[in-house]
Amino acid sequence: MADGRAPRPASNEDVLALHESLSNWARFGERDQLGTLNLVTPERRIAAARLVRSGRTVSCARPLPTEPGPENPQPVLHHMIGTAAEGWGGDFIALAPHGFATSHIDALCHIFHAGHLYNGYETARVTSHGALDLAIDALRDGVVARGVLLDPPRVQGRSWLEPGEALHPEDLERAETAAKLRVGPGDVLFVRTGRWALRAANGPWDPRKRLAGLHASCLPWLRERDVAALGSDGVSDVVPSGIEGAGLPVHTVAIVAMGLHLLDNLELEGLSNACAEEGRNEFLLVLAPLVIQGGTASPLNPIAVF
Amino acid sequence: MADGRAPRPASNEDVLALHESLSNWARFGERDQLGTLNLVTPERRIAAARLVRSGRTVSCARPLPTEPGPENPQPVLHHMIGTAAEGWGGDFIALAPHGFATSHIDALCHIFHAGHLYNGYETARVTSHGALDLAIDALRDGVVARGVLLDPPRVQGRSWLEPGEALHPEDLERAETAAKLRVGPGDVLFVRTGRWALRAANGPWDPRKRLAGLHASCLPWLRERDVAALGSDGVSDVVPSGIEGAGLPVHTVAIVAMGLHLLDNLELEGLSNACAEEGRNEFLLVLAPLVIQGGTASPLNPIAVF
Amino acid sequence: MADGRAPRPASNEDVLALHESLSNWARFGERDQLGTLNLVTPERRIAAARLVRSGRTVSCARPLPTEPGPENPQPVLHHMIGTAAEGWGGDFIALAPHGFATSHIDALCHIFHAGHLYNGYETARVTSHGALDLAIDALRDGVVARGVLLDPPRVQGRSWLEPGEALHPEDLERAETAAKLRVGPGDVLFVRTGRWALRAANGPWDPRKRLAGLHASCLPWLRERDVAALGSDGVSDVVPSGIEGAGLPVHTVAIVAMGLHLLDNLELEGLSNACAEEGRNEFLLVLAPLVIQGGTASPLNPIAVF
């Protein structure tokens, strides 16, 4: 409830304070590698599987982005090395998944703060041969959890949020109320901004300049609810952040302080429509990152099962 | 039952006959893109989700193979582009997923036979800009099905099959019996040979020369059981095939005639152990290929959920 | 002399006529692979070497372009795989040299016209395994020739030509006169537009929309002078071409009809200054493309020696 909340973070000092107040360091053990994904227990997986009622599946990934554009300065390479002429079909892909274009999950080794990674690991753990801690292959057995879609634009009767529009906890809770559910411990939360619908309608723009997303004020809320992972069709962070000195405070506090994995650049239009058709915003969600030893991220295709 | 079976295919003519007798062309519609994955219905997904009882998850993928070796002439590239020195963790991967090293799923456009793809599509559909039909992104909403592991070496009290050792339907049925289950329509079947356990113990060998796997005689059995997809820690095919003129008859008949997707080079040691510990060889299985437009394959990490 | 010239090509029909009138097909033999580079004879190489008087060398290449930009939608990848941390220095590069950013030389197999390559080869010679004729490795023994710089902006007392500004034969001849030389058979001609000086001063622009360069009217002049190869800091062609239906007529007529190799996106600022300081616009020029079997182009670093 809005009136009981702490004042919104307005400065970088406020963000630095969140690194302390929201910290999950040592909560899951001194050598923990999974952060809030530890909250996805076997019991919660069983409960998530029971959410399957219609058997409908929906992808939450964009196609690998091969076309250049303001959000895609380093396009994914996709070369056909086998075609009709060769007598077989074969291809080659090359990508650096971070950024504003590829649907991917960040490992906890992706972001540094004040010389450390989540859980106090030294940044030196991120070597040229891969990350020795908090790498993406810690997630090799997948994430199988209750997925929840919060859909502020749909709730507001809009097709999308405007680039740069910030979401605050009250917006998330309004979307919860509309969805008749409550986000809780061990959930994987997806927040839709309608980014790709806007792009399809009006063309691309430079997301490093403006992008709808969560204001840093949502961080305490994410911690209270003990969300296991957070994803968006944007990068979760609103851009600009509104906080001088902190460019992506949600990324930094979530990943480094909270050990909360982020999923960026997802495709949520199909999921939004499926939720409307299925009449519910919760589903079994499966994340299956590639097993990249020492990796800092993986492209992935989250699958929602209703 | 072995005594009622047709004689084993022994020649390329026999294999060509299987292209006719096992054909699923037009079975799922003239413009079908999914082949036997059509057998994974919403009802079957719901039933598969009900197989979740302990909440344990197991990966069925090898790490992306970056080390050269006889089975890996074109290693996956993995470059760290962000490390401690850069102030963030980031990486780049490049791979051509086909072959004998990367855990991947073949699209139906991967294999040609007699100038056609599955369902009669012209090979010209596989263009230099991607495949216009039967591409891997037809699977974008994932595969959520009952997974079954048949584990002949474990059943025989062995750690692995010898490279070049062939499995016949009676071997699959013996493994079924031991697992107290029956493979049926819409199942995703994984067959373990113990390949990576052997490699860990005795070192690599050239799999293009010899590899344990299914003899072409298994093809009618796969068709009878209406398996939705087939995977192995090998490439399903036994190498050598034992059939002159047909190098990989399981690949060719399954993909082109039956529209049966194959998953190659999986990691099944963990799954084998999990099945033993869980006391059952069936589980919810989720396949989440990357969305690669026009692609002929995707690296992936199949997740089994007990 | 301008008054004796044929009327300027104004239509695509005029350009098609040039394919006939300027054709070098069969001139150098039915199985020729080198086009006008055949004009660089041993005698001409010896004479070119005699142009070395001061011993000064100048590069004519831009650094491999790793930064995205309007002229560079698919940046060159440059990853450091060995650094201080690894105990050695090592790197990886990946590039597709064609386009408007990388300094490269086009092979004669790069451009097709009316179903053929230069010298009547079928386009089918350009296979997925490389070009079977007219590939860049035909130039493996290098090009060692008299190099000439024509520098219209300097001649006009300007820093650069405006994007989209067309050069006609009279402009080339005015630059010849100023340089007190005459372009002749077997020469490698570089024409400067000042493109990179403009970019450094005013920022990048999309060269596919406008770029200074040669109007198609220069093609007969290039043929008369029997130029062996042609390069520019642009792509030789003026953009827009001014000829409806012919986007890059210089590329097409030069490469396909004349067998005249083109070098694109060179760096000519240094060469321009060196010519001014050396007091001459002719020099020994060495082109050393990489030996890429079946390749359609090579990045390269042309070296001028005064």
Next chain:
Amino acid sequence: MADGRAPRPASNEDVLALHESLSNWARFGERDQLGTLNLVTPERRIAAARLVRSGRTVSCARPLPTEPGPENPQPVLHHMIGTAAEGWGGDFIALAPHGFATSHIDALCHIFHAGHLYNGYETARVTSHGALDLAIDALRDGVVARGVLLDPPRVQGRSWLEPGEALHPEDLERAETAAKLRVGPGDVLFVRTGRWALRAANGPWDPRKRLAGLHASCLPWLRERDVAALGSDGVSDVVPSGIEGAGLPVHTVAIVAMGLHLLDNLELEGLSNACAEEGRNEFLLVLAPLVIQGGTASPLNPIAVF
């Protein structure tokens, strides 16, 4: 002359002593970036150009090695992205030039010794964004010098040296005598072992185990003669080195102590034959590395001009 020579280096201590005795640090200035390439003066370039007499040119590069093999664990990628089907010819290449397969030139930042690079630079200069000193783009204006081929196998009436066979100064001088010349300051010296002829005849082998080349005893000779750069069809070093604790002493002493650039994996069969036909082993030699900012090496195609 052999009898006046210092005893052959036999131990790693001897090699460490060479780092002192052969050092060129500060010889060319405290901020020098070029090492012994400084010895290629304008006068020497003019003299080299005068070596051109017949106008014959010869490549000293192998094709970019795309086939896997014992000497090529990470093959060069070459993908045709434009073919007959696309209406144009285009390609993509990706490579990490170091190693035993690609013809390349090492930058001086490639090798470290005792925490430093050549001329005392800190290894920290080799960053993840490229080398800040001693990078390959210091050679952007090319190397134009007198080239000399010393050809011990031909001199001995053999087709090739055996893998692992060591060359000592007396072998180099015997080859000089046979060539009727003397290697001197500012020369670029190529030493042929016949490696690729052997490979063509008898198949590939693992060069990391055995490779013909120079014994560390050649290092003082290279310093006395003030060679500007050194290349080979091998990697210059004999493998094994014969010196415990020093795997590639020629690489290490040459690059770090002497600032002597090395060129590896050249193709010298054509040059050897050309020298025989031309009746001389000296020629104009042009090296034109790609301009790779901060790079540690460049693939290249050295051109010899007779």
